[in-house]
Amino acid sequence: MEALSEPTCLPVAEDVTWIRVEEPAEAGRVRRAATALAERLAFPAARVAEIGVAVTEIATNLHKHAREGVVLVRSVRGTTEAAVELLAVDGGPGIRDVGLAFEDGHSTTGTLGVGLGAVNRLADSCAITSRPGRGTALSARFHPRRGPHAEFPEDVAAGVTRAIGGEEVCGDSYAIRRSPGRLSLMMCDGSGHGPLAATASQAAVRLFCSLSPTAPEDVVARIHRELRGTRGGAVAVAEVDLVARTVRYAGLGNIGAAVVGDGQKRGMVSVPGVAGYQARTIRAFDYPLPDDGVVVMHSDGLTERWTVEHDDDLMSAAPLVVAGSLLRDAGVRKDDACVLVAQTY
Structure with a gap:
């Protein structure tokens, strides 16, 4: 763990909206909420489009394969920069082979053909925990530009x-x-x-x-x-x-x-x-x-x-x-x- 030289309460997260994903149209709601947040935070248009692809995959996967899926859209702010972060949580059935699900090109939905590999590839950081029968939780963070982000130390x-x-x-x-x-x-x-x-x-x-x-x-x-x-x-x-x-x-x-x-x-x-x-x-x-x-x-x-x-x-x-x-x-x-x-x- 990298220690900071001075006490700090940064970065600060702001939970913007929770969206329950039970119908196909709600995947669109999640995408619009995430991309609108990215635009408010002055993300470049190309990065907003990448977030739209990743978020659509997450939300569509919830609708197709999960029970009681919800997505939290939020911002994470440092001193001079902010990130868009998503947390997707469901009540099952869980993913038995997380490694396979994250292979780029493996489709979990049968529609996008990119699978969670696209999320992992497009996000600056991505984490998942999945327990068969109990459900999955996945987080993905997107910065305006790729590269080191000194204001966002290791998430302990x-x-x-x-x-x-x-x-x-x-x-x-x-x-x-x-x-x-x-x-x-x-x-x-x-x-x-x-x-x-x-x-x-x-x-x-x-x-x-x-x-x-x-x-x-x-x-x-x-x-x-x-x-x-x-x-x-x-x-x-x-x-x-x-x-x-x-x-x-x-x-x-x-x-x-x-x-x-x-x-x-x-x-x-x-x-x-x-x-x-x-x-x-x-x-x-x-x-x-x-x-x-x-x-x-x-x-x-x-x-x-x-x-x-x-x-x-x-x-x-x-x-x-x-x-x-x-x-x-x-x-x-x-x-x-x-x-x-x-x-x-």
Whole structure:
């Protein structure tokens, strides 16, 4: 993992739209959403066309071969450049031979004749995890131009958000801060739904990213004070020490969190309260971080009953596709949802 010289919350992802792909016409919706985003970000016309080809293949494949397929279209922004990113998730049947599916020229749909190989070839980065019978998650990122992208370091942590049905904005937010030998993770679940919940959670993000690195319990206390006058919400901060192999965690309210490693899932403790309203005690707890450790945080839009099997290699996949898989498997439809995944090896 390449360490950064200064703490930074960049790049920042913005989830633009989720599109359920159940009818052929919805593949066109996905393509239009992705290419429109690329045009807004001032991508060259040739690159927009390439994104259209890759996105059409992803969405058509979902319709032809998958169950309950959805696609997230989002932007990932650095200081001077932005990328278009897609996350496609389905509920099965899964791909038995991922390597074959990614061979250029192998058609998974019987229509385009290019298969997922085109996605891999046209994207700047691409990741997939697929488990027969359980489903597939695939991510693809497209920059305006090919070549090195210094503002986008190795993706060791990633998150996704999804608004409750009927709302255009999600009231849950997260932030990731990198510094040499450390990862700092923050999540806020704004109380309720919609714009007012989003206002509270985004205030937490802004404060977190403006603070110098300090103890998680102190950050949570600062966010608690910052959210007075807003709807407030649940908030949690995890400080991951990649050298000492420890996680110091402070949570206020119903943010779920766990350290996954050595084939086990160990939950981390949040204390009762609502940031901005009630916080009788703010405490931090320390947890060991296995060599293969993965830190997962999520709002109560996901049930905490998700499990990790000893023979399941999900946690070794790219963080974004892990987050998408957990949202698919543990997400509940009656609430905003947010999940954040950080790999520490």
